[in-house]
Amino acid sequence: MTNERKRSPIESDEPSKRVKTLMGHDHISSSSSSSSSNSDNSSSRISISSSSHSSHNRVNQQEEESFNNDNNNNETIDNSCSNHDDDKARREIPPPQIIDTPEPNVNKLIYGKYEIEAWYYSPYPTEFGSKIDRLYVCEYCLRYMNKETQLESHKAICKEKKPPGRMIYANGKIKVYEVDGQEHKLYCQSLCLLAKLFLDNKTLYYDVEGFKFYVLAEQNSKFKSYEELIGFFSKEKLSYDNYNLACIMTLPSHQRKGFGTLLIELSYELSKHEGKVGSPEKPLSYLGALGYQSYWASAILATLLHFRGDVTIEQISKETCIHEQDVIDTLSRLDLLRFRKKDQDRDHICITENMLNETINTRNIKIARKIDPSLIRWK
Ligand SMILES: [Zn+2]
Numbered sequence: 001m002t003n004e005r006k007r008s009p010i011e012s013d014e015p016s017k018r019v020k021t022l023m024g025h026d027h028i029s030s031s032s033s034s035s036s037s038n039s040d041n042s043s044s045r046i047s048i049s050s051s052s053h054s055s056h057n058r059v060n061q062q063e064e065e066s067f068n069n070d071n072n073n074n075e076t077i078d079n080s081c082s083n084h085d086d087d088k089a090r091r092e093i094p095p096p097q098i099i100d101t102p103e104p105n106v107n108k109l110i111y112g113k114y115e116i117e118a119w120y121y122s123p124y125p126t127e128f129g130s131k132i133d134r135l136y137v138c139e140y141c142l143r144y145m146n147k148e149t150q151l152e153s154h155k156a157i158c159k160e161k162k163p164p165g166r167m168i169y170a171n172g173k174i175k176v177y178e179v180d181g182q183e184h185k186l187y188c189q190s191l192c193l194l195a196k197l198f199l200d201n202k203t204l205y206y207d208v209e210g211f212k213f214y215v216l217a218e219q220n221s222k223f224k225s226y227e228e229l230i231g232f233f234s235k236e237k238l239s240y241d242n243y244n245l246a247c248i249m250t251l252p253s254h255q256r257k258g259f260g261t262l263l264i265e266l267s268y269e270l271s272k273h274e275g276k277v278g279s280p281e282k283p284l285s286y287l288g289a290l291g292y293q294s295y296w297a298s299a300i301l302a303t304l305l306h307f308r309g310d311v312t313i314e315q316i317s318k319e320t321c322i323h324e325q326d327v328i329d330t331l332s333r334l335d336l337l338r339f340r341k342k343d344q345d346r347d348h349i350c351i352t353e354n355m356l357n358e359t360i361n362t363r364n365i366k367i368a369r370k371i372d373p374s375l376i377r378w379k
Helices: 061-067 087-091 148-157 185-196 259-274 286-306 313-320 324-333 353-362
Strands: 045-049 106-111 114-117 132-137 166-171 174-180 211-219 227-236 243-245 247-250 309-312 340-343 346-352
Touching: 132 148, 185 211, 185 227, 185 247, 211 259, 227 243, 227 259, 243 259, 247 259, 259 286, 286 313, 286 324, 286 353, 309 313, 313 324, 346 353
Parallel strands: 045 346, 106 132
Antiparallel strands: 045 309, 106 114, 166 174, 174 211, 211 227, 227 247, 340 346
């Protein structure tokens, strides 16, 4: 049995507001490279310089020491680059704030072998009463009941052993199913009600037809043919704003195991497959925001580590399918927009390889992927 502690309702940050002023001015460029893209005058540029590619860059000693403690190689940066004071405010993670939400109406969720304390209100049927002491949910079909005897009767006749829909990913015990909200309406509605117990932000409950649900399941260690839902994300079938994720949730019993990151990674693999840049719907929950900040940092730094020379924000965005605004926000939060120089009336941001490695080490950023894209089963 697992008892999870209740968390405070928290508001997420809104990166799009915080970094808006950066769009259209910033440039990322490198000292020398055959891959530089000087023809692109409108997009932002970052400069990645390293020992073998920075012979004509110079940095004054004081600035270099501020970001390069070992200071024993010849990485350089143009001495016209300067610290940018207003980046500091933008990279802060906003403090949790209590928001006005109804009291949780469920005391305990009984889900398989887990007993989980609910965090937030979820609109379960009124006939269950205004306060549900113990809510029983079948971990295979997600039917919900408020009596243990009902669950026992249900388990005796329930034929489901795994989520519905098409399996699109399998790696060991972990499976992901693509579930169409129209084809499996009741399952998806039950999933949304379950998710709301752990999500403070508004989510859909009944109008599920326009969405696909990517359901993460884990194979039961005793009964191999059984697979239990442990998390999911939903995605609009047609999003005019190019949102690649509407709602994401990992059950508290399975949090801190990297499943949230796996789901976020999968959402971007789907975007890459569609050839579209995407972004999650805002506002994000507090845990959702932390998950995204972690993924964006990892994916963007992994991409920058491979670049030598000029690279634009647009290129990073195309490579990762992460929205330009999210790229800028992440670089700002990681304090990688510190050094700037003017070049032909454009602002360039200079990032050295040492700055990248130091950021990865000091912030303990994991570059390794949770998803193996070669295991995704496209139609
Ligand atoms: Zn069932």
